[in-house]
Amino acid sequence: MRLIKKTLLFISISIFPMLLSSCSKDDDSSSSSYPKQVSITYSVSSATTASAVLITYKNEKGVDINVTNAALPYIKTFTRTVNKNDVLSLGYGTNTNQTVKLEIFVNNSSVKSKVFPSTSGALTYLFE
Helix, strand or coil: CHHHHHHHHHHHHHHHHHHHHHHCCCCCCCHHHCCEEEEEEEEEEECCCCEEEEEEEECCCCCEEEEEEEECCEEEEEEEEECCCCEEEEEEEEEEEEEEEEEEEECCEEEEEEEEEEEEEEEEEECC
């Protein structure tokens, strides 16, 4: 019986520090960098059409903006304070199938880009 008590005490003492360390909060330096101010640039371009019927994007306040009959290339740049899990979005629409490239830049670095061979397309970017 005495051996069992010693063994249980030893196991308890050995496991307790592991439980404390496994329950501690991870040091995630990326989450501590929010909120942060960033430069955002949206780019819409095409080699097959000179305009888009509709361009939609989230502005510096996170509100959806619709621009009708926009000339291409279309470029919009602004500064915004973002939080973790904020989302940027950019989309377009045309009357006929066109090859259109959408690109989102954050602090002058491309974070999302895609070429769409259709009448519409959209991109989203999540701040993680």
